[in-house]
Amino acid sequence: MSRLALSDTDKQARDWFADTTKSLGCKVIVDAMGNQFAIREGLKEGPPTVAGSHLDTQPTGGRYDGILGVTAGIEMLRTLHNNSITTTFPVGVVNWTNEEGARFPISMVSSGVWAGSIPLSHAHDLKEVGTGSATMKSELERIGYLGDKDCSFEAVPLAAHFELHIEQGPILEAENRKVGIVQGVQAYKWFTVSVRGADCHTGTTSFSHRADALLVASKMIVYSHRAAARKGALASTGILTLKPGSTNTVPGSVDFSLDIRSPDNHIVSEVEADCKTAFAKIAAGEDVEGLNTDFVASSKSCSVDWKLDTDSPATKFHPECISCVEDAAKSIFGGETQALTKPMTSGAGHDSVYTSKRCPTTMIFVPSRDGVSHNPVEFTKPEDCAMGAQVLMQAVLRYDRKRAEGKV
CATH class of the missing domain: 3.40.630.10 (Zn peptidases)
Structure with missing residues (x-):
């Protein structure tokens, strides 16, 4: 149904x-x-x-x-x-x-x-x-x-x-x-996280010159899981929207949902704060908790913005x-x-x-x-x-x- x-x-x-x-x-x-x-x-x-x-x-x-x-x-x-x-x-x-x-x-x-x-x-x-x-x-x-x-x-x-x-x-x-x-x-917050990089050709742009918004967003989503797990909370991403949506174009724009939950309001806030700090570093290209291991470093970086969609206290x-x-x-x-x-x-x-x-x-x-x-x-x-x-x-x-x- x-x-x-x-x-x-x-x-x-x-x-x-x-x-x-x-x-x-x-x-x-x-x-x-x-x-x-x-x-x-x-x-x-x-x-x-x-x-x-x-x-x-x-x-x-x-x-x-x-x-x-x-x-x-x-x-x-x-x-x-x-x-x-x-x-x-x-x-x-x-x-x-x-x-x-x-x-x-x-x-x-x-x-x-x-x-x-x-x-x-x-x-x-x-x-x-x-x-x-x-x-x-x-x-x-x-x-x-x-x-x-x-x-x-x-x-x-x-x-x-x-x-x-x-x-x-x-x-x-x-x-x-x-x-x-x-x-x-239990308490929860819903966010839309927006990552902005630069569209570029997949065949002519080397890893070291890409601002790959989807790759960066993927690292953020992995980090959110780790951050929530440390606090006994939950974090999930259920919506992922990227542009331009072409096989041979590196995505320059990604929006994803982030759902953070816990029985305690302060735990939700702590996971949120942790993710905001880490996401900014990840967007800048920094290696956070080994997420860049085996990845090629790039001279380009991305930006990240957050929008609160729902705030439901315990x-x-x-x-x-x-x-x-x-x-x-x-x-x-x-x-x-x-x-x-x-x-x-x-x-x-x-x-x-x-x-x-x-x-x-x-x-x-x-x-x-x-x-x-x-x-x-x-x-x-x-x-x-x-x-x-x-x-x-x-x-x-x-x-x-x-x-x-x-x-x-």
């Missing part, structure tokens, strides 16, 4: 989301970022307690990442509807736009706008990755999802946000556990929401709760990072086979999906009851 944000297939999924939730008695609100809020009335008025996630995917697919959280939320609405259950306060489901950041390169961008952390104009002006010229705003208009509601926590307030998600890692499966009770999300989720998930798990697993559940920190970013800035939030994980995600073989057993959906619904209903009792 490949469903990039604001594509034609994304429109189909959005239309299905709207039609399905309306048939279950919900009002659907669409904001200026295309976020869809399906809200079911309660006995009392107030902001809804919601289950939220996303329906867009990475280019290489994944049938569960994000999608499970939305479809399980809809199943919650269907269960309430079919059994004529009315909650004290409104409940609902949210489909957040472009969570993946795969087509428009800021992840969780629309929940970020909703939280007031990302300017709407900046999000609307984001251009799609690659050679296309589409922007988020132009594609929202094209598929008919540029909503007339302001994208903000003030215009569409939420009482609490619960997100069911696949783990995207191997821990739950390896330990034979069924539910991860997520305590927070997130701690709300204790009352976590308590609702814990109680839901206990009601299902009983005496096996400790063996079948696990407190966890998410290694990946999610829309819950931004919702946590404006309303009580937590997440629920279910196992991923072999820990694989962002891949066509991504899989979670049907019974594990069902278990996660059960915990999600109970957690939402327990939070609604706490609201009714004035405990939150």
Whole structure:
């Protein structure tokens, strides 16, 4: 499954989301970022307690990442509807736009706008990755999802946000556990690193006279791995763009993404600082940690510039929401709760990072086979999906009851 944000297939999924939730008695609100809020009335008025996630995917697919959280939320609405259950306060489901950041390169961008952390104009002006010229705003208009509601926590307030998600890692499966009770999300920063050298002919320019931007960028990427490993952090490059893109021309321009992650904010900052110092030396042609071994020294050098694309500090989720998930798990697993559940920190970013800035939030994980995600073989057993959906619904209903009792 490949469903990039604001594509034609994304429109189909959005239309299905709207039609399905309306048939279950919900009002659907669409904001200026295309976020869809399906809200079911309660006995009392107030902001809804919601289950939220996303329906867009990475280019290489994944049938569960994000999608499970939305479809399980809809199943919650269907269960309430079919059994004529009315909650004290409104409940609902949210489909957040472009969570993946795969087509428009800021992840969780629309929940970020909703939280007031990302300017709407900046999000609307984001251009799609690659050679296309589409922007988020132009594609929202094209598929008919540029909503007339302001994208903000003030215009569409939420009482609490619960997100069911696949783990995207191997821990739950390896330990034979069924539910991860997520305590927070690790810190990460995304950068675009730009290396500039000089285009030249591959056959007539010797190594000693080249400013090979791709060769320099390759050394930087290797160094980023070393720098992160030293600190117990993670670093990855997922996008590489070079010019002019000809077999017999040495690239003079390279842009690459750099993703740095750690549970600790200061570790991310330390790896960033380390890389910035080293990258400047590598661009100048200096030998950093033996990266020039067996390479021909050049009289030419390159330049390097950094642009911060996303800064997501470590997130701690709300204790009352976590308590609702814990109680839901206990009601299902009983005496096996400790063996079948696990407190966890998410290694990946999610829309819950931004919702946590404006309303009580937590997440629920279910196992991923072999820990694989962002891949066509991504899989979670049907019974594990069902278990996660059960915990999600109970957690939402327990939070609604706490609201009714004035405990939150």
